[in-house]
Amino acid sequence: MALENRKTENFSEWYLEVVKKAELMDYSPVQGCMIIRPRAYFVWEKIQGFLNQKFAEDGVQNAYFPLFIPQSFLEKEAEHFRGFSPEVAWVTMGGNEALGEKLALRPTSETVMYDAYSRWVSSHRDLPLKINQWCNIIRWDTKALKPFLRTREFLWQEGHTVHATREEADVEVRTVLNSYKAVCEELLAMPVVQGLKSEAEKFPGAEYTTAVETLMPDGKALQAGTSHQLGQNFAKIFGVEFKTADGGKKLAWQTSWGASTRLIGGMVMLHSDDKGLVLPPKVAPLQVVFVPIYKTEEDRGLTLKACSRVAKKLSCSWLVDDSDRTPGWKFNEWELKGVPVRVEIGLKDLAKQSVTIARRDTGEKEEVTEEKAHQFIAKLLEKIQENLFNKAKKFLDENTREVQKFAEFKRVIEEEKGFIKAGWCGNAQCEEAVKEETGATIRVIPFEEDETPRKCVYCDRPAKNAPLFARSY
């Protein structure tokens, strides 16, 4: 066993051990901040690549806005400010001089961006305006800090669009949410549920918030990305207006949306096991590792040559590990680091003109002729990616339970965890009461609604919809 903690016994400690030993992160001297190490940053760059392509297809351009936001800007939208003020970090000094106005380290960039937008948008010809930025964000959380999932500084992208009509903004919200679903499911093999947030859970200042939500192995939900319809709230305050074709003047409709490095944490939790990290092949810095096994110097040459013969035909990333470790050591090490496929080539294999191929996700080993090895590996990488997703999807489905009665709700939250699908009257008081008594919140009201008539799980009145409830990160 490579790890001291087991996933099923001490999930939290296990997770910390994985992210540290697999060299994904390290701590920093400042509480709540962490170093994102190269193997994790590689995953982030894959996420960036994937999303940038989706954004580009949607006509979104990348840009960069400043880290500092004047206090007066943040305070312009009251609800927005109330939502973020408890966790804003402030700069009050510049060198030895006290600043005339405090500067916030951006907890999100709506205000600073829309101030610029108000100058950039004046005609219907300027619309739609779609800008995204990749940047760091500061939110001074005080508790439940966890690497990748909740840190005081994190990396994300935030997109901010301006539209002429509500309908166009609605479409934008959904388009981006689909991109988030795609990056989670296609790249990270992390199945998600798409839906609407409740009023209590929506983004401060938004008209409504949509989200992709996923489930972690410990039964807690994880919000993987959000996409907000801001309506005209911010446009009104920041003066984002445009002249219409017929000479009139209208307030613009806006959206904002974001996904962060927390995706990496979710992916790690979801797929990894007691041997360490398990990476979906599509985001693995190293997809195949070759382990030559030999006794004599002559054998060493032969096995190395065989490794190269196969490796050269691969179109994915690979490494021949010819360090002077024992094979067993290498097996454990590369499993800990999450390399999806391992190829072992020793004398036994050479004699049969075959290679031994081990997959990280299931641990299965298979003998394949050297001739066909590269094709086998290419296919295996796809299979692993698919298997990780299917396994996770099965877990998500099996841990989504429908309940009718509140007593049953409480029991499931305590004993089985996971998502609970239950009727809700739409009343915030019931939502709050459920949260008070169980710790579970409405994670998402799924878009895919069935027509089953239900009663509110708390008050028994007719239900308006059937949200997924869960305790969450």
Next chain:
RNA sequence: GGGGGGUUGGGGUAGCCUGGCAUCCUGCCGGCUUUGGGAGCCGGUGACCCGAGUUCGAAUCUCGGACCCCCCA
């Protein structure tokens, strides 16, 4: 917000109650040796979270702080 546990070489630890040369495993460096699931031998390297106090003397006792983790709301 509440409660609890913890911090000793790079990682994991013993020592703390009862103050007096800091233990073991692992890693790392060098050498020999070794290769189908974390091999072996020899040599070397490397630590008491920070600050104040008590004391002849503090990893150990007292006070304060920082950081990490867990559980509950």
